[in-house]
Amino acid sequence: MDNRNIDIAGVAISPDHYIDGRRVASAETFELFSPIDQRLLGRVSEGLDEHVDAAIRAAAQAFPAWSALDAATRKPYLDRFAAEIGKRADALCQVESNDAGVLLSRMRHGVVPRAMLNITWFAEHALTLQQRPIETEQAHHRVRHDPAGVVVIITPWNAPLMLSTWKLGPALAAGNCCVLKPPEWAPLTCSLLADAAHAAGLPPGVFNVVQGTGARAGAKLVSDPRIARVSFTGSVPTAKWIAQAAGANLVPCSLELGGKSPFIVLDDADLDNAAATGALMYRNAGQVCLAGTRFLVHERIAERFIDTMRGYVERLNIGDPRDEATEVGPIIHPRQVERVNGFVERAVAGGARLLWGGQPHPFGAQYYQPTMLTNLQQHDEIVQNEVFGPVLTLQTFASDEEAIALANGTDYGLGGVCYGAQDHAVAVADRVRTGFIWVNSFGIRDLAAPFGGIKRSGIGREGGDWSFEFFCDVKDIVVPKKPFRASFSQR
Structure with missing residues (x-):
């Protein structure tokens, strides 16, 4: 075993980049x-200019051969990768739980199976997607989805394994070669992902991993x-x-960004179900x-809803994410703890009322109490901006029109939840400006369906054909049905 490896629960993880089919260390x-x-x-290798250059060069050199394979020939490589x-x-579960604080139970029962499916x-x-025909009066059209080239994938720290595979799946299946930059606060499962790709026999250069900070490795990659x-998932400023940076080279970007999604509870909702989902x-x-x-x-049911949800929240198990019984684990980094607490303190100072929580949790330095604030105005910072921690807000409304106005009253538009009698909830959901919204449910996902946001929540969609529309150059081959004769009037 390489004595430079990082050991977590008996799992050896390389701290180095994976470039052109081999591990590459950094002096920093x-x-x-x-x-x-x-x-x-x-200690993890920092991606320097030389590593970024080597990874992009390796991907570019591997691209002609990988892209020349048809989808059926690429499929066995990807099936072996999965x-x-x-x-x-087991290794991925242990490592991401320790590295990112993700619940071990969720890794085992949700994330790893989903990563394979991705x-x-x-x-x-x-x-x-191969050569879809379109017949018109004038011509036969054959629409091809050709691989675009070298793809840069940048993933966030809250779900590094799931989101990396969510992007790698369509990018590689389309025939692209990829350079993945993992999150600097939680890069280790992406290193294990490189081991899996290597063992699966993916050709050198088809999949590369360059670790490091966004300001250094990330900036060099995207420019x-x-x-x-x-393809990026993360914050709006980044x-x-x-x-x-990518626009300077006219490089298309898919951006899945933050959310400030509404959770609407109508006056005809199943309160117990809505409250349980709220927790x-x-x-x-x-x-x-x-x-x-x-x-x-809705104001008529607000007090009953608060009491019901409080009961569910009080029963949440907060603690070590490696314990199967834990339901709420730690916040990723001390800086994020400060950010979350700052939002709460400023809100309370501005007149918000705490329904529960509101301070760090005694379990550990990076744990925070599940928190709910009310007595808020729509323009308040904590209503308008993403906190990205265990902090929720509650406002009341008197009519559907008011609920819809409040739901649409931020610069974000990623997701949403609406609980109520089904037809009523669907009618309200129809008018919420967002990328997707769950009715009387939460978290139902299908890889064939589109995922993404509007406004500041992002550009583009992932999933199904939408992923391939982004990762491919779409080409139309036009063959006329009748003999064609050039004319200056032809347009």
Whole structure:
């Protein structure tokens, strides 16, 4: 075993980049700490200009051969990739739980199976995209989805394994070669992902991992003129910078950004079900972009709803994410704890009322109490801006029109939840300006369906054909049905 490896629960993780099918160390490193107990996990190679250049060069060199394969020939590589992820299931669960604070139970029962599906589903779906015919009066059209080239993928710290595979699946299945930059606060499962790709026999250069900070490795990656696409999930300020840097080279970007989604409870809702679902918004310590964080509750039922939801929240198990019984774990980093607490303190100072929570949790330094604030105005900072922690707000409304106005009254538009009698809830959901909204449910996802936001919540959609529309160059081959004769009047 390489004595430079990081050891977590007996799992050896390389701290180095993965470039052109081999591990590459850096002369510079950065420290990595666990959010569970702040212990030092190890030192990770920092991505310097030379590593970014090598990874992009390797991907560009691998692209002609990989893109020349048809989808059916690429599929066995990707099926083996998913199988290798499955073989490492226990390791991936232990490592991401320690590295990112994600619940071990959620990793085992949700994230790892979904990561495998992200690869196999898109490999299968790519088979349906070959040369779609369109018949018109004048011509036969054959529409091709050709791979774009070198793709840069940048993922966030709240779900590094799931979101990396969510992007890698369609990008690789389409015939692109990828450079993945993991989050600097939680990079280790992406290193194990490189091991899985290597064991699966993906050709050198098809998949590369460059670790490091966004300001250094990330900035160099997205501004390189050799890349063809950038897929990013993260914050709005970072997305703006990425879009400017990539835009200088006219490189298309897919940007899945923050959320400030409404959780609407109508006066004919099943209150117990709505309240139980509401407690789920504290999952992953509230570090979930698609969570409904702004509760909008009809004034006639508000007190009953608050009492019911309080009962569910009081029963939440807060603690070590490696314990299967834990339901709320730590916040990723001390800086994020400060940010979350700052939002709450400023809100209370401005007149907000705490319904529950409102301060760090005694379990540990990076744990925060599930919190709900009310007595708020629509323009308040905590109503308008993403907190990304276990902090929710509650406002009341008197009519559907008011609920819809409040729901649409932020610059975000990622997701939403609406509880009520089904026809009533659907009618309200129809008028909420957002990328998706769950009616009397939460978290139902299908890889064939579109995912993404509007306004400041992002640009583009992921899932199904939408992923391939982004990761491919769509080409129309036009063959006339009648002999064609050129004319100056032809347009």
